[in-house]
Amino acid sequence: MNAKPAHASDQPTRAQDMERPRPLTTVDVVIFTVLDGELKVLLVQRPQTEGEPFPGRWALPGGYVDVARDTNLLACARRKLKEKTGIASPYLEQLGSWGSRDRDPRGWSATHVYFALVPGADLKPMKGGNAADVRWAPVRTTSGQPGMAFDHGEILEAAVARLLSKVEYTSLPAYLLPEPFTLPQLQRMYEVILDRPVDKSGFRTRTLAADFLEEVGQVEGDANRLALAYKMRDRDRVVVFPRTFSPRG
Amino acid sequence: MNAKPAHASDQPTRAQDMERPRPLTTVDVVIFTVLDGELKVLLVQRPQTEGEPFPGRWALPGGYVDVARDTNLLACARRKLKEKTGIASPYLEQLGSWGSRDRDPRGWSATHVYFALVPGADLKPMKGGNAADVRWAPVRTTSGQPGMAFDHGEILEAAVARLLSKVEYTSLPAYLLPEPFTLPQLQRMYEVILDRPVDKSGFRTRTLAADFLEEVGQVEGDANRLALAYKMRDRDRVVVFPRTFSPRG
DNA sequence: TAAATAGTGTCTCTCAGACATTATGAG
DNA sequence: CTCATAATGTCTGAGAGACACTATTTA
Structure with a gap:
């Protein structure tokens, strides 16, 4: 197959590039x-405007890279996250x-x-005046359902799969709680x-x-008895456990 | 800059989009x-042509998405891989x-x-007439060194990290061998x-x-004695082991 | 002292790691 | 018979899972 040299299309001239x-x-x-007590994902509704793709469908928050404002992809993701939730330094990693x-x-x-985890308690009471076109959708009844804009249904499924998989052996759920938190509260995040x-x-x-938590005094737990309070030692470092949480089977 | 509402830039009008x-x-x-017996990565040399970025530097194989030919990103990666190595169905996953x-x-x-694993024995004797600008570089002395084109040094480091991490708990090294192979041969891939x-x-x-291998008779091993030969039951399914390979420590 | 959750103790059984042993084929 | 590697056997300790128990606070 293929008479012309392989690299001809890979390394075009400068004129062709532009x-x-x-x-x-x-x-x-x-x-x-x-x-x-439920896992949720943030969705925005596509505008009903004439000529817009997928009008009225639910989509993941996002948008075009702004080559003038965004210095790189992560900054762009951070900007979009800030716009939607008001949170500046959540957990943020690339999904694909x-x-x-x-x-x-x-x-x-x-x-x-990108893939973000934000603490439920930190959320602004649904940002700005346009509450109608933004919602926290329960993941269990949303992921896998058809009807989302673009290929966002597929993307959401991939994100959920990644989350479930990583929760089995990492400290990720700690990013879903405001600090300080108690161990029972953290345990509940895993269970949810x-x-x-x-x-x-x-x-x-x-x-x-795993030694990624630091004691920071006591705090009222979810009952009468006080509970030890913790915060993450280093929020920039996700801890990977040597083994999985899985029960015997 | 931005007095305008946050979502204005996310959902621009159709005219602005284009x-x-x-x-x-x-x-x-x-x-x-x-x-x-050594882990290697394929590099191509940037052209010396006037006006080209990073002339003469080593880079990862790749190039522009061809919106006319490539139906999606994976197809584009597969095309580039085929052009460089002649291999049509290797292990291929997205890196980031x-x-x-x-x-x-x-x-x-x-x-x-994208991230690919190819069996060493399947390789064409360095494709076409342009051997000079393509080489298999030893990973251990290449990754981490400065001097690669673009941000390819950083990308290569990320790829190596991903490979080392996944090898600890998956069946990935099986994709580095031509089938059928013996267990000692597979073990050597892990060790390398x-x-x-x-x-x-x-x-x-x-x-x-883990039950991802299938016996396919015997074959000459690396010694006098015959060894059982295996092939993967399902090349499209990477097996994840329940635990890691790590020695006591 | 009852109730509710926070936190600790203990037993067992699995399994990875380490190392010893046996099997097989060529020369 | 020797040699080199293929394949199997056995012992042991770490640690996860299961569950019972103790501690602390408010009402």
């Missing part, structure tokens, strides 16, 4: 939180990118997707996300052995 | 193999994306990076990548328990 048609470039953010000829009716487009009970004793041993 | 300046979009591939204002002197650019010896008995127990 003329070449470019895909649309966007950044989307999957923002998770736990509210009312999705790009194809037909995911956006406006043409070849590629989106860089994994949707199964976790043994208290094992949880404590394991969590404290 | 005029907005677009970042350059590329796809790069980090291709690993094991040759001569890197995009910023200054990574490419030609302007705001974003690259979607992890750069430490692995206990034979534990390796066999663990690997066979």
Whole structure:
């Protein structure tokens, strides 16, 4: 196959570079939180405006990279997150990118997707005057359902899979709580996300052995008795446990 | 700058969409193999042509998304891989994306990076007539060194980190061998990548328990005695082990 | 002292790591 | 028979899971 040399199309001349048609470039953010004891994801409604793709459908928050304002992809994601939730320094990591000829009716487009965890209590009472087009959707009844704009249904499923997988062996759920928090509260975050009970004793041993928490006095727990309060030693470092949480099976 | 509401820039009108300046979009591939008992990565040399960025530097193979030919990002990565190595169905997964204002002197650019594993024995004797500008570089003495084109040094480090991490608990090294292979051969792939010896008995127990291999008769091993030959049951399914390979410590 | 949650103790069983032993084929 | 590697066997200690128990606070 293929008579012309392989690198001909990879290393075009400078003139060709600049003329070449470019895909649309966007950044989307999957923002998770736990509210009312349930895992939720932030969705925005597409405008009903004439000519807009997927009018009225729910989508992940995001938008175009602004080559004048955004110095890089992470900064762009951070900006969009701040705009939607008012939170400046949440947990934020890259999930992946999705790009194809037909995911956006406006043409070849590629989106860089980020994954965020924010504490439920920190949330502004739903930002600004446009509450109607933004909502916290329960993940369990949303992910896997059809009807989302673009390929955001697929992206959401990937994000949920990543979250569930990482929760089994990392300290991620700590980012869902405002500091300081108690160990039982942290345990409940794990239970909510994994949707199964976790043994208290094992949880404590394991969590404290990982040594990513720091005692910061006492605080009222969820009962009469006081509980020890903790905060993360280093919010920039996610801890990976040597083994998984999984029960015998 | 911004008195206007936050979502104004996220959901621009159709007219604005099409005029907005677009970042350059590329796809790069980090291709690993094991040759001569050593982990290697494929690099290509940037052209010396006047006006080209990073002339003469080594870079990861890749190039622009061709909106006419490539239906999606994965197809684009697969095309570039085929062009460089002649291999059609290797292991290929997404690594992540890197995009910023200054990574490419030609302007705001974003690259979607893929991660590939190819069997050393399958390699064409360095494709076509242009052997000079392509080479298999030893990873241990390349990753972490300065001097690569663009931000490819950083990308290579991320790819190596991902590989080392995943090898600890997945069946990935099987993609570095032509089928059928023997268990000792597979064990050697783990040892080469992890750069430490692995206990034979534990390796066999663990690997066979994971049940992703299928016996396909016998084959000459690396010694006089015959060895059982195996192939992967399902090449599209990477197996995740319940625990890590790490030795006591 | 009752109630509710916070926190600790203890037993068991699995399994990875370490190392010893046996099996097989070529020369 | 020797050698080199393939394959299996056995012992042990760490630690996760399960569950019972103690501690602390308010009402």
